[in-house]
Amino acid sequence: MRRNQAGSDDRVKREDLAALLPIFGIILLAPIVANLFLTRSSVSGLPLDLLYLFAVWIFLILGAMWLSCRLPEITHPVEKTPDLENSPVDTEET
Amino acid sequence: MLSLDFVILTAVGYIGLLFLIAYASDAIAHRSKGSFLHSPVVYTLSIAVYCTSWTFYGAVGTAARSGLEFTAIYIGPTLVFVGWWFLLRKLILISHAQRITSVADFLSSRFGKSSQLAVLVTLIAVISVTPYIALQLKAITSSIQAVVGTGNADHLAAFDELTLALGVAVCMALFTILFGTRNVDAREQHLGVVAAIAFEAVVKLFALLAVGIFVVYGLGGGMGQIYENAAAAGFDIYEQSPLGSRWVALLVLSASAVICLPRQFQITVVENSDENFLRTAGWAFPTYLLLMSVFTAPIAFYGLTTMPAGSNPDMYVLTLPMEAGYDSLALFAFIGGFSSATSMIIVASIALSIMVSNHIVLPLALRGSRVSEEGSDRDIARLILRSRRISIAGLVALGFIYFWLTQGSDALAPIGLISFAGVAQFLPAVLAALYWRTANLKGAFSGTLVGFIVWAWTMFLPSFQASSPWVASVMQVGPWGISWLRPEALFGMSDIDPLVHAVFWSLLLNCSILALVSVFSAQGALERLQSTLFVDILRRSSSFQPHTIRGSATTSELFFVAERVLGWKRANDLFHAAGVSRAGSAAKLDVPPEFIAELEKELAGSIGSASAHILLTSVVAGDAIPLEEAMRIADETQQAIEYSHQLELTSQELRTTAQQLQDANAMLQELHRQKDDFLAHVSHEIRTPMTSIRSFSEILLSEPDLPDDQANRFISTIHNESVRLTKLIEEILDLSVLEHGEKEWVNRSINGEDVLDEAIGVCEALARKQSVTIEMGQRAGYAPLFANAGRLSQVFINIIANAMLHNEAPRPRVHVTSRLEGDRYVVEISDNGKGIPEPYRYTIFDKFVRAGRSDMEGGYVGLGLGLNISHTIVAKLEGSLELVRGHLPGACFRVSLPLDQTIAKAEAKAS
Structure with missing residues (x-):
């Protein structure tokens, strides 16, 4: 029972993280934050501004990757009718 | 330098390969359902149709002209995809549940299956996407010219830019018609096309990476070296101006484009066969975008540094390998760009043709003639297919015409952004459809329409500036000389980037009108039902049956309709699976409403929800009233529930x-x-x-x-x-x-010490009579109280008298002290008698409790009420009367009363 409770708590937290990830992305990419890195300086020859944008990008990808196998299975709220799906019937003109 | 013949033949050969892949995939999909075609990898790659030739060639051009701006076009979609759990998941779940076929169908279905809205959205999509198709044609012709160069004596050299574009357009239209309109599928899935698109995604990624690696590590000597050389050549390698409103506008546009562009909606939502594919696409698609752009900026800087001034940065991806003499790599890059362009044209024209046929052609045809009239048994399916084929040809032709009209304009990026901003007008309605229950048809329609008009005026019209003198004059002085209506300075907002200007005004007016009209107008019955189905999709239980058409249709009539749209086999399967007998035409069997709902959904999967609704209501007589009635019954049920709750x-x-x-x-x-x-x-x-x-x-x-x-x-x-x-x-x-409250109980400001002295005075006679000594201990001297002097005196007298009367000591004494303790006045009266026996200590203040003997003692006997009365009085004065341990052996009563705060404070202040 306790384990179930903890499981559902974790699930809610992971769903919250899924919402926070793009929000953090938006904040990090907003001009007010991103402009802090327009310092006209370079790291090993590459401009810092460019490196910052790619770093945020990679952070977002890694976050989504981490979440991808932790978010719950998507269940379809409406029952499917499998006999009718994926069976394209040729209705080409004859 | 490559020969034009060779390049064109390669392109033709590549298109042949695409035909082969599409054909083989269709065949595989037909045979086995669980093939690799239904995999998250193919799904993710097909979403990469987002990367068109604009991305392939234009991103380098943008990086060369405006620095970091090119990343915004990829970062917007990245944000949408990493947040798939909230937006895309809901969008896909709804679309699967409602068998949505396009973005127009999605909005129309949400807003009461409205045909008008579907038509509006379709028209906007066609008008917005046309420039985008033109852009692809332009990219293909420019790239051919770039790899071939001039002065060739090939057989095909006689072709000018227009002819080339026309040739490409015809090829694309043919391919799309062949593979995109093979069937009127249940969910508009085209597995062959998707497989070809996924293949093209791999080709363009590898081509761009190959060029990138070649330029950066083969020619440039590493990333750092390229930047060093560019800085040495006098180029500013850093972002020149801080990111601002244009950056934000680009993020918004690209994020909305990846949802609202008809081709993205088609691939991401309609062609999705499993919602859980999003799990992979959520990170894999952003990774694809990252890989596509990782070499963009270095290529741009290398090109700027080494290429002669005036060369087109949009074509660096081709010209750099050619300058270095690597023609084969240039050809690979050309194929990559060609892939980007063709995949976009194919998917966009399929998506648009579905919208045109389902939302414009079919409703017109349905209105023109009653479907139940005589006709061949497959007329609707045939009509749809034919109209789709014609519209694909028409759309590609429109793209070609736009290309022809705007030949003068140079850069690729502005054309793509026009298209993005056009479809961004769907975004407010899409978000409202997903999350806002109050949003209604009137709001969505008027908001989208106004947004579209503002977009057309501020962004679409100016794109003709170079080719039309009239447009140029309107841009200069405004229509009829009204300067505040100038397309790029609306309401006097000049000195601002034209893109930001257009995005700001169109989305602002779109959102405001949608919100205000929705709030101030009512929803129809069907809209209310649909809004619940959309907004609450994640909450709804599977048994919830949405809207059922009730009416007097017979099975044979319904089968007739189903057969004409779905074909005999599928219609038969459907009726058979539902256990509905499709008995002879004479059988007037009533059909269960659930089956009609299921049938409507099936039909919607082929012809769109609005058309399916029109079609079924035309067969099932009198649905409108029963729906209203259903709503009334629902309202009554709601009232009954509320009543029972009450x-x-x-x-x-x-x-x-x-x-x-x-x-x-x-x-x-x-x-x-x-x-x-x-x-x-x-x-x-x-x-x-x-x-x-x-x-x-x-x-x-x-x-x-x-x-x-x-x-x-x-x-x-x-x-x-x-x-x-x-x-x-x-x-x-x-x-x-x-106990019952005294009428004349009046409190006054008094000195507690005076009252105590008076009480002692009263008791002195009795003291003398009883030979009791009254000893004065330490005294407070002055104690301001707000109390009833008479009643307080009664309390003191009662306690002192008790102390005297019940004292049996040989030398009886009563000891009285008083002091101030914080904000309280405390009086203690003790005696040297034998005290209160233990059993009475807790009940001494109750009525009729006497601790001493009840025999006569000096003519006085206690009644057991005195202490109770005293206790009541002290309680009324908000004080307390307690029995405590005193320093004398007998009883000790402590009276504690609150001091009069106002006087105490005033005195403290005065002192």
Whole structure:
């Protein structure tokens, strides 16, 4: 029972993280934050501004990757009718 | 330099390969359902149709011209995809549940299956995407010219730019018609096309990476070296101006484009066969975008540094390998760009043709003639297919015409952004459809329409500036000379980037009108149902059956309709699976409404929800009224539920009241018992003196010759008993007055010490009589109180008198002290008697409790009411009366009263 409770708590937290990830992305990419890195300086020859944008990008990808196998299975709220799906019937003109 | 013949033949060969892949995939999909085609990898790659030739070639151009701006076009979609759990998941779940076929169908279905909205969205999509198709044609012709160069003597060299574009357009239209309109599928899935698109995604990624690696590590000597050289050549390698409104506008546009562009909606939502594919696409698609752009900026800087001034940066991806003499790599890059362009044209034209046929052609055809009239058995399916084929050809032709009209304009990026901003006008309605229940058709329609008009005026029109003198003059002075209507300075907002200007005004007006009109107008019945189905999709239980058409259709009529749209086999399967007999035309069997709903959904999967609704309501007579009726019944049910809820609340209240009554009754019984006890006590107290008065007076009456001294003793006893009786009655009256509230209880500012002195004075006579010494201990001197002096005096007298009367010590003493403790005045009265026996310590303040003996003692006997009265008075003065341990052996009573704060403060201030 306790384990179930903890499981559902974790699930809610992971769903919250899924919402926070793009929000953090938006904040990090907003001009007010991103402009802090327009310092006209370079790291090993590459401009810092460019490196910052790619770093945020990679952070977002890694976050989504981490979440991808932790978010719950998507269940379809409406029952499917499998006999009718994926069976394209040729209705080409004859 | 490559020969034009060779390049064109390669392109033709590549298109042939695409045909082969599409054909083989269709065949595989037909045979096995669980093939690799239904995999998250193919799904993710097909979403990469987002990367068109604009991305492939134009991103380098953008990086060369405007620095970091090129990343915004990829970062917007990245944000949408990493947040798939919230937006895309809901969008896909709804679309699967409602068998949505396009973005127009999505909005129309949400807003009451409205045909008008579907038509509007379709028109906007066609007008917005046309420039985008033109852009692809332009990219293909420019790239051919770039790889071939001039001065060739090939057989095909006679072709100019227009002819080339026309050739490409015709090829693309043919491919799309062949593979995109093979069937009127249940969910508009085109597995062959998707496989070809996924293949193209791999080709363009590898081509761009190959060029990138070649330029950066083969020619440039590493990333750092390229930047160093660019800086040495005088180029600014850093972002020149801070990111601002244009950056934000680009993020918004690209994020909305990846949802609202018809081709993205088609691939991401409609062609999705499993919602859980998003799990992979959520990170894999952003990774694809990252890989596509990782070499963009270095290529741009290398090109700027090494290429001659004036060369087109949009074509660096091709020209750099060619300059270095690597023609084969240039050809690979050309194929990559060609892939980007063709995949976009194919998917966009399929998506648009579905919208045009389902939302414009079919409703017109349905309105023109009743479908149940005579006709061939597959006329609707045939009509749809034919109209799709024609619209694909028409759309590609429109793209070609736009290309022809805007040949003068140079850069690729502005054309793509025009398209993005056009479809961004769907975003407010899409978000409202997903999350805002109140949003209604009028709001969505008017908001989208106004947004579209503003977009057309501020962004679409200016793109013709180079080719039309009239447009140029309107841009300069405004229409009819009205300067505040100038397309790029609307309402006087000039000095701002034209893109930001257009995005700001169109989305602002779009959102505001959508919100305001929705709030101030009502939803129709069907809209209310659909809004619940959309907004609450994640909450809904699977058994919830949305809207059922009720009516008088027979199975044969329905089968007739189903057959004409779905084909005989699928219609038969559907009827068979539902257990509905499609008996002969004579059988007037009623069809279960659930089946009609299921059928409507199936039809919607082929012809869109609005058309399916129109089609079925035209067969099933009189749906409109039953729907209203259904809503009324639903309302009544809602009322019944509310009523029963109210009943429940009332009965809960009743239970509470009953409990309160029970408690009150218990309290009354307790009071009744106390009253009985009290009466018993009082009767007892009265009976004793009355008995002695009566018996002594009887003796006096019956024996007149009693000796005088005896008679006097008897009379004195009668007198004493009467006094005692009077005192008892007085005390009972006093108690009654105190307990029931005294009318004339007036508190005044008094000095507690004065009252205490007065009480001691009163008691001095009794002290002398009893030979008791009153000792004064430490005194407070001054104690401001807000109290009733008479009542307080009564308390002190009572306690001092008790201390004297019940003192049996040989040298009786009463000790009185008073002091101020914080904000309280404390008086302690103790004696050296034998004190209150232990059993009485806790009940001494109750009525009729006497700690001492009840025999006569100096003519006075306690009635057991005095301390109770004192206790009541002190409580009324917000003080306390307690029995404490004093320094003398006997009892010690402590009276503690609050000081009068106002006076105490005033005095403290004065001092």
